[in-house]
Amino acid sequence: MTKVLVPVKRVVDKDIKVRVKSDNTGVDIANVKHSMNPFDEIAVEEAVRLKEKGAASEVIVVSVGVAQAQETLRTALAIGADRAILVETADEVQPLAVAKILKALVDKEQPGLVLLGKQAIDDDSNQTGQMLAALTDLPQATFASKVEVADGKATVTREVDSGLETITVSLPAVITTDLRLNEPRYVTLPNIMKAKKKPLENIKPADLGVDAAPRLKTLKVSEPPKRSAGIKVPDVATLVDKLKNEAKVI
Amino acid sequence: MTTLVIAEHDNASIKGATLNTVAAAAAIGGDVHVLVAGANAAAAAQAAAQIAGVSKVLHADGASLENGLAENLTAQVLAVADAYSHLLFPATSNGKNVAPRVAAKLDVAQVSDITKVVSADTFERPIYAGNAIATVQATDAKKVITVRATGFDAVAATGGSAAVESIAAVADSGKSSFVSREVSKSDRPELTAAKIIVSGGRALGSEEKFQEVITPLADKLGAAIGASRAAVDAGYAPNDLQVGQTGKIVAPDLYLALGISGAIQHLAGMKDSKVIVAVNKDEEAPIFSVADYGLVADLFAAVPELIEKV
Numbered sequence: 440m441t442k443v444l445v446p447v448k449r450v451v452d453k454d455i456k457v458r459v460k461s462d463n464t465g466v467d468i469a470n471v472k473h474s475m476n477p478f479d480e481i482a483v484e485e486a487v488r489l490k491e492k493g494a495a496s497e498v499i500v501v502s503v504g505v506a507q508a509q510e511t512l513r514t515a516l517a518i519g520a521d522r523a524i525l526v527e528t529a530d531e532v533q534p535l536a537v538a539k540i541l542k543a544l545v546d547k548e549q550p551g552l553v554l555l556g557k558q559a560i561d562d563d564s565n566q567t568g569q570m571l572a573a574l575t576d577l578p579q580a581t582f583a584s585k586v587e588v589a590d591g592k593a594t595v596t597r598e599v600d601s602g603l604e605t606i607t608v609s610l611p612a613v614i615t616t617d618l619r620l621n622e623p624r625y626v627t628l629p630n631i632m633k634a635k636k637k638p639l640e641n642i643k644p645a646d647l648g649v650d651a652a653p654r655l656k657t658l659k660v661s662e663p664p665k666r667s668a669g670i671k672v673p674d675v676a677t678l679v680d681k682l683k684n685e686a687k688v689i
Numbered sequence: 690m691t692t693l694v695i696a697e698h699d700n701a702s703i704k705g706a707t708l709n710t711v712a713a714a715a716a717i718g719g720d721v722h723v724l725v726a727g728a729n730a731a732a733a734a735q736a737a738a739q740i741a742g743v744s745k746v747l748h749a750d751g752a753s754l755e756n757g758l759a760e761n762l763t764a765q766v767l768a769v770a771d772a773y774s775h776l777l778f779p780a781t782s783n784g785k786n787v788a789p790r791v792a793a794k795l796d797v798a799q800v801s802d803i804t805k806v807v808s809a810d811t812f813e814r815p816i817y818a819g820n821a822i823a824t825v826q827a828t829d830a831k832k833v834i835t836v837r838a839t840g841f842d843a844v845a846a847t848g849g850s851a852a853v854e855s856i857a858a859v860a861d862s863g864k865s866s867f868v869s870r871e872v873s874k875s876d877r878p879e880l881t882a883a884k885i886i887v888s889g890g891r892a893l894g895s896e897e898k899f900q901e902v903i904t905p906l907a908d909k910l911g912a913a914i915g916a917s918r919a920a921v922d923a924g925y926a927p928n929d930l931q932v933g934q935t936g937k938i939v940a941p942d943l944y945l946a947l948g949i950s951g952a953i954q955h956l957a958g959m960k961d962s963k964v965i966v967a968v969n970k971d972e973e974a975p976i977f978s979v980a981d982y983g984l985v986a987d988l989f990a991a992v993p994e995l996i997e998k999v
Contacts, residue, residue, distance in 0.1 A: 457821065562801075563815065563934065569787075581785070604756075607866050660824070662821065669982060
């Protein structure tokens with residue numbers, strides 16, 4: 440195999456509880472800590488492991504978004520990716536448009552494998568990998584918890600509702616990662632320093648000839664309904680009494 | 690305006706999430722058709738025809754469709770997509786796998802995990818692990834949507850009398866193949882459909898303790914068993930029991946969170962439960978902020994007492 444392409448997204452850190460803006464136009468993400476989407480970290484880790492095993496020659500990371508996404512790409516380079524591409528835009532880019540941008544890059548770079556996270560924890564869409572597979576007409580293996588690459592195909596164990604399922608896909612293919620695929624390594628200071636010297640190419644969606652206009656219009660973003668305040672019960676007997684006689688659920 | 694619901698089934702029967710998806714289709718308005726794509730799936734197609742509010746069932750039967758491979762199922766949906774204004778998939782692992790592939794082939798955006806139909810082109814969906822609700826309008830002519838089962842009350846599985854129309858199954862793509870499946874065996878109610886869920890977290894300490902503490906209580910209540918990510922990662926419970934943003938989304942009548950701290954990602958999967966009970970030693974645990982009834986106690990003492998008293 441030659442190259443692995445790994446798209447990564449800069450998102451609000453997973454431990455931040457976001458607040459909805461009072462004018463209901465969105466969530467307030469200014470001045471909030473951002474990090475690499477956790478599923479993407481797993482994808483980068485898997486790609487780097489494939490390279491370490493000799494199953495990949497080069498790991499290219501790509502991000503679509505604002506200029507600060509460079510930091511996300513540097514993190515991926517510090518994990519072990521070889522080079523990075525930032526498709527820079529300040530506009531909202533929805534999954535279909537990201538998939539089109541990635542398709543243009545797949546056409547250009549001809550990777551043997553594209554590894555993505557199964558979903559981004561901000562929009563929770565879980566679409567981009569599947570859409571990229573559709574646009575490139577490549578097979579897909581989503582929600583991967585185990586990936587083995589050999590003889591021009593990938594054998595992938597997938598996390599499905601009823602348990603686990605194993606499929607094989609011919610390469611090139613698109614694989615999306617689930618939580619259990621691996622434990623991403625911590626980046627070390629020497630690797631962060633080294634990452635600063637690795638190549639990072641900056642391009643625009645228009646350079647790739649992609650129309651990235653949103654197809655979904657967000658009309659409003661609101662707070663989820665609040666739960667009414669609960670009570671603390673002193674002991675198990677009271678709890679059982681409340682469940683039987685007040686909530687009537689048992 | 691006609692909506693096609695892509696059925697979730699195991700060839701023999703229709704899975705519950707299909708009924709919630711038909712409910713979402715009914716809320717959109719217009720005729721509702723159901724596609725049953727499988728192998729030897731006549732029984733499932735017959736069951737789909739009984740679903741209340743369904744006017745037609747398309748039944749595609751062939752070896753290419755036996756295991757729901759995304760490439761083949763996508764081709765099957767595309768073969769009939771022209772006739773429909775809306776294509777609705779349950780937001781199950783199968784639905785999430787196939788719907789975006791269909792949408793991209795049609796060059797339309799997909800709306801994920803809707804919890805409410807505002808109008809035929811406008812929907813509500815949770816974002817940021819359920820910490821915000823977005824109202825989105827799909828501007829494409831055709832709408833491809835996945836439906837969160839807990840957002841819609843299931844329609845009746847019987848009472849309908851739709852005609853079943855056989856359609857040709859697509860050829861195998863040759864790009865992917867099925868190898869094996871490891872299904873978690875359980876006599877319990879299915880997690881996503883259970884009325885009561887007993888869920889355990891890291892505080893259980895081991896797989897043995899998880900079994901020892903959680904199972905008898907679930908047995909006593911006729912409940913399904915769930916788990917937090919911490920419990921799954923530690924190997925106390927299998928992956929398919931994980932409740933949360935990236936696991937299963939549940940909304941039972943009663944959710945018992947035992948030894949679960951209540952991380953954002955876990956709350957995303959259960960905070961629409963009708964009644965939430967938390968048992969935790971740490972009175973500062975975030976789970977108490979969503980619990981209707983909270984008990985600050987050692988669960989190894991509290992749970993046996995609970996089993997005795999219910």
